[in-house]
Amino acid sequence: MSQEDVLAGLAAIVNEVAGIPAESVQMEKSFVDDLDVDSLSMVEVVMACEDKFGVTIPDTEVKNLNTVADAVNYITANK
Amino acid sequence: MINLPTADLHTHSGITGLGAYRPERVVSNDELASRIDSSDQWIRERTGIIERRFATAEEDVVTMGTHAGLEAIRDAKIDPSEIDVVIVATFTHKYQTPSASAEIAHLVGAVNASAFDLGAACAGFTYGIGVSDGLIRSGNAKNILLVGSEKISDFTDFDDRGTAFLFADGAGAAVISATDVQGIGPTVWGADGSSRDAIIMAPDSIAAGLQGVPSMLTMQGQQVFRWAVGSMGEICERALSAANITADDLVAFVPHQANLRITDALIKRLHLPDSVVIARDVTTSGNTSSASIPLALDTLRKSGSVRSGDPVLMIGFGAGLAFAAQVALVP
Numbered sequence: 136m137s138q139e140d141v142l143a144g145l146a147a148i149v150n151e152v153a154g155i156p157a158e159s160v161q162m163e164k165s166f167v168d169d170l171d172v173d174s175l176s177m178v179e180v181v182m183a184c185e186d187k188f189g190v191t192i193p194d195t196e197v198k199n200l201n202t203v204a205d206a207v208n209y210i211t212a213n214k
Numbered sequence: 215m216i217n218l219p220t221a222d223l224h225t226h227s228g229i230t231g232l233g234a235y236r237p238e239r240v241v242s243n244d245e246l247a248s249r250i251d252s253s254d255q256w257i258r259e260r261t262g263i264i265e266r267r268f269a270t271a272e273e274d275v276v277t278m279g280t281h282a283g284l285e286a287i288r289d290a291k292i293d294p295s296e297i298d299v300v301i302v303a304t305f306t307h308k309y310q311t312p313s314a315s316a317e318i319a320h321l322v323g324a325v326n327a328s329a330f331d332l333g334a335a336c337a338g339f340t341y342g343i344g345v346s347d348g349l350i351r352s353g354n355a356k357n358i359l360l361v362g363s364e365k366i367s368d369f370t371d372f373d374d375r376g377t378a379f380l381f382a383d384g385a386g387a388a389v390i391s392a393t394d395v396q397g398i399g400p401t402v403w404g405a406d407g408s409s410r411d412a413i414i415m416a417p418d419s420i421a422a423g424l425q426g427v428p429s430m431l432t433m434q435g436q437q438v439f440r441w442a443v444g445s446m447g448e449i450c451e452r453a454l455s456a457a458n459i460t461a462d463d464l465v466a467f468v469p470h471q472a473n474l475r476i477t478d479a480l481i482k483r484l485h486l487p488d489s490v491v492i493a494r495d496v497t498t499s500g501n502t503s504s505a506s507i508p509l510a511l512d513t514l515r516k517s518g519s520v521r522s523g524d525p526v527l528m529i530g531f532g533a534g535l536a537f538a539a540q541v542a543l544v545p
Contacts, residue, residue: 173260175475178440194437 136214141188141207148183152176162204170203180206190214221353227346228397229545231290231389234512235281235363236499237269243379250375257379262474266382266500268367275307275314278385279363280321282508286359287322289545290389294323297389298355301345302331303338303362303504305533306369310419318361327359335413336470336532337403338362338504339386343528344401344538346390361387362504369415371430380473381431382500386508388545397545399457402449403538412437413533438532442476446531447483449539453527457541464490464541465524466514470531471496471506491519503532511544520544 136144146160153176166172172180177200181192184206190213192200200206242265243254257263269278279302287294300322302315315329334341339362349355363385372378390398413433422429446469454460467490469477474496481492495510502509507528514520522544529539 174436175260175439175473178436179443179479182440182444194434194440197436 136188136211138207138211141210142203144187145184145203145206145210148180148187152179152183160203162202162207164203165201166203167201184210188214223353224350224356224392226393226396227350227390228393228395229343229388229542230391230393231286231288231292231545232508232512232515233282233285233287233289233387234509235278235285235385236509237267237273237278237383239268239270240265241268241382246372246379249372250378252375252379260475261380262494262497263379263500264497266498267384269365269383273383274365275302275304275363275385276317276321278365278383279304279314279318279361279387282363282385282387283318283322283359283361286387286389290357290391292357292389292391295326297324297327297357297359299346299349299358300324300327300329301342301358301360302329303334303342303360304331304364305333305335305338305503306364306366307331308368314363315361319359322359324359334504334530334536334538335534336472336501336503336506337530337534337536337538339507340401340528340530340538340540341403341536343388343390343398343540343542344403347398347401350390350392356392358390359387360390361385362506362508364503364505366431366503369429369431371432374430374432376435377431377433380501382502384499384502384505384509386505386512388508397543399453399541401538401540402452402456405537406535409437409441409535412441412535439473439476441535442472442531443479443483446529446537447480449537450480450484450527450529453529453539453541457525459525459541461486461490463525464527465544466491466493466520466526468493468507468511468514468526468528470529471499471510472501472532504530515544
């Protein structure tokens, strides 16, 4: 799965969980500051990513996922 | 080896009465928000909580639990002397010993009752229903008063941005009795002590005494949210299956009132049909731990949203990472 595919899949999840337009979910965006994804929605995004991409994202890793790029890179590297 | 006799078995058990006590003082989000640099809107969006109730300095687990217990006894139409066991689920009683249950038994006039407290935090009420079902059907009791009573405001850190606005005070109670038809489904329950620190009173009470600092409730919010949303859906499904019913047969879903976001996420995972009434008492009661399920069920019953004989799914979950779920029929 390419980075573009992961980004598209993540954008769909963020849209589903937090109601944010998928096209706003771009690599440089911060989940909290730019996309207004709060800490609980972030947990839902992480859980949906685990289901969709078959990765494991431990609690200790969630706090390091600040930007969309952080999440896409983590998923790409660990799936 | 000799074969000891069992008590005279009762075939069935069920909930036969409910009671509730909500302290008078309503506490708004605005009242709590200033100390944590937050706002009414911020709290509502993250928890669904609009307001909650706090007990007065004179009220405690015993006084609130007594009010709720007396109402449940009246509702069950029994005399307090007929109660064999008083169980109080709580984690905020001010004495480690003696139990709150012994005092509540005395105050409600349950002169013939044994009494013990049950420590399963937010799962305490549904743990208590499972324990009561077993005690009755084994013949060791005929009428049980189960109380969930909490004064969490005594143990809340009002400077903690993660928990200051979540917790509240109150008491709920149920009478569980030997009945003609089975009104309590099998209890699906468990605990995971490897996650001890996810929700914990810190520092521990001995260190708190030595250091002269209060022991307060602390929580790893993201970890607990993930556990609740990720694992409790399956427990709900197992409780439905154990009761031999499907989500379509259910009249109401009464989860522990921890946070509306957890409830909403669980509903989505369970694919509950729109016909199922959802308890959302957290919006005006906050999280009252062991009291939250009986308070929420009482609200649904008094509003006419559920009627006698309706099957409801209850699930409690929280510290210890303890959980318990069962289907029960509304009294």
